[in-house]
Structure formats: C-alpha cells, structure tokens
Amino acid sequence: MLCPRCGEANAFGAKFCVRCASPLPAEGQPSGEMPGQPPVPSGSVLGLGAPRAPQPFTLPSQAPPSENSGKAIASLICGLFMWIFPAAVAAIILGHVSISEIGRSAGRLKGRGMAIAGLVLGYAGLLFIPLILIIAAIAIPNLLRSRQAANEASAVGSLRTIDVAAIRYSVQYGNGFPPSLAAMDGDDSGSPSCDHGQMIGSELASGERAGYRFTYVPTGAEAPQKEAKARGCTVPGTSSFEVHADPITRGTTGQRSFYIDQTGVIRFEENAPATVGSPPIE
Numbered sequence: 001m002l003c004p005r006c007g008e009a010n011a012f013g014a015k016f017c018v019r020c021a022s023p024l025p026a027e028g029q030p031s032g033e034m035p036g037q038p039p040v041p042s043g044s045v046l047g048l049g050a051p052r053a054p055q056p057f058t059l060p061s062q063a064p065p066s067e068n069s070g071k072a073i074a075s076l077i078c079g080l081f082m083w084i085f086p087a088a089v090a091a092i093i094l095g096h097v098s099i100s101e102i103g104r105s106a107g108r109l110k111g112r113g114m115a116i117a118g119l120v121l122g123y124a125g126l127l128f129i130p131l132i133l134i135i136a137a138i139a140i141p142n143l144l145r146s147r148q149a150a151n152e153a154s155a156v157g158s159l160r161t162i163d164v165a166a167i168r169y170s171v172q173y174g175n176g177f178p179p180s181l182a183a184m185d186g187d188d189s190g191s192p193s194c195d196h197g198q199m200i201g202s203e204l205a206s207g208e209r210a211g212y213r214f215t216y217v218p219t220g221a222e223a224p225q226k227e228a229k230a231r232g233c234t235v236p237g238t239s240s241f242e243v244h245a246d247p248i249t250r251g252t253t254g255q256r257s258f259y260i261d262q263t264g265v266i267r268f269e270e271n272a273p274a275t276v277g278s279p280p281i282e
Contacts, residue, residue, distance in 0.1 A: 176223025
C-alpha cells in the first residue's frame with residue numbers, strides 16, 4: 001500500500017506510514033491522491049505552487065550620531081596643567097579610561113586624539129615634575145642665601161648711615177648724640193629741627209628695613225641743654241650711643257647680627273646679638 005502523502009510502499013493492513021508516520025487509508029478505500037505524488041499544501045493554488053510567506057518590511061538602519069568623549073576632553077585639559085602633580089595624574093587616568101570607552105562604543109564616541117594628547121602631556125608632566133623639584137632643591141637654598149647676603153649688606157649700610165647721621169646731629173644741634181632714631185627722622189615735613197633732623201629716611205627711622213630690626217640705645221651722660229634749647233631741642237641727647245641690627249627672622253631674612261657705636265666700628269655675631277665685644281667686620 002502506497003502512502004498518499006509521501007508515496008512510500010507500506011505493507012497491506014498497516015495503519016501508519018513507515019516513512020512519514022501519516023495515517024494510511026483502510027483497505028479498499030481510495031486515497032484520493034496519485035501514488036508517488038506529494039499532497040498539495042493547504043492554501044496552494046493548483047499549477048502555481050505554494051504561496052510565499054510575506055517578508056517583513058524594515059527601514060534601513062541608521063547609525064546614531066557620534067559625540068566627543070567627556071573624559072577625553074577632561075584628559076586634555078588636565079594635561080595642559082601638567083606641571084601640577086594631581087593634574088598630570090588625572091590626565092593619565094582619564095586618558096586611559098576614555099580610550100577604553102571609545103574602543104567599546106562602536107563609533108558612538110570620538111575624541112581618541114584628545115585622549116592620546118592628554119596621556120602624552122600627563123606622562124610628560126610626571127617626568128617634568130621631578131626635574132622641577134631637583135632644580136628647586138638646588139635653586140631655593142641659593143636664592144635664600146643670596147637674599148640673606150643682600151639683607152646683611154643692607155643692614156651694614158644702614159648702620160653706617162645711622163652713625164654718620166648721629167655725628168651730624170651732634171655737630172649741628174649741640175645736643176650730643178640724638179636721643180632716638182625719630183630725632184633723625186627724615187619725614188620731610190617742614191624744615192629740619194632738633195626733634196626731626198631729616199637725616200635718615202622714615203623707613204630706617206621706624207626701626208625696620210630690608211629684613212632687619214634696628215634698635216637705637218642712647219648711652220652715657222646727657223648733653224648740656226643750654227645751647228640745645230636755644231636751637232629748639234626738647235629732648236636731651238647723650239654723650240654716646242649704640243645701635244643693634246638683628247634679623248627679623250634669623251635664618252630667613254638674615255643670619256648675622258651687627259652692632260655699631262659712636263666709634264664707627266661695626267661688629268657682628270653669626271647666631272646671636274652682637275655686642276661691643278663681638279669681632280669687627282673686616
């Protein structure tokens with residue numbers, strides 16, 4: 001018996017096809033199909049073949065617009081400030097992260113060039129910073145010593161100025177040596193007088209100049225006042241004086257201390273206030 005679906009020969013009396021397992025007609029019942037011819041699929045049109053399934057209509061795919069990676073931009077900006085240590089490190093980290101994100105974005109992100117530039121500047125900063133630190137370690141102590149030397153030279157010059165002004169004051173007003181720095185103050189207000197001789201600048205008369213503090217100490221007996229009062233002196237002078245010049249911050253604004261008196265000899269000490277017993281400057 002032939003299977004009406006696949007045409008396979010089956011034994012008489014079989015109920016199912018041994019090939020396609022389709023039910024077989026009973027004996028003597030016409031199959032209604034030509035032997036050996038496969039059945040016509042449901043819904044087909046004779047002579048035209050099986051109908052084709054409708055194909056779904058799809059719009060052509062459109063790639064999403066690309067945009068610059070924010071991390072790449074940040075990496076470049078941080079790289080521009082590579083001389084600052086945290087900025088150089090941030091440029092390197094953001095550069096690596098942005099390059100990784102750009103590679104995984106399938107074209108959605110761009111800015112690889114900015115990220116690479118940030119990486120280059122960041123690594124250059126890491127090499128640049130140690131060089132700056134080495135230069136600073138060499139230059140800063142030298143600059144500090146130069147500043148101290150300049151302040152010390154200025155202090156010595158100021159002591160000589162005070163000494164010369166004190167002698168001029170004594171000769172001009174007959175009041176002995178001035179009772180204070182203020183008596184020699186050159187505030188340029190009005191005419192010179194015994195109380196304001198205008199012989200030194202106001203900065204020096206204030207007691208501080210170029211990192212040093214100047215202390216004027218009148219010593220000895222008071223000068224006769226008869227002639228001094230006739231010249232407008234209200235405060236008596238003295239027969240001797242001493243001036244101490246000490247750094248405002250020892251080790252920073254200066255190292256040595258200086259001393260001078262009416263003899264005009266300038267003396268110094270390295271790490272302590274100078275006195276009349278200190279060695280003179282050669």
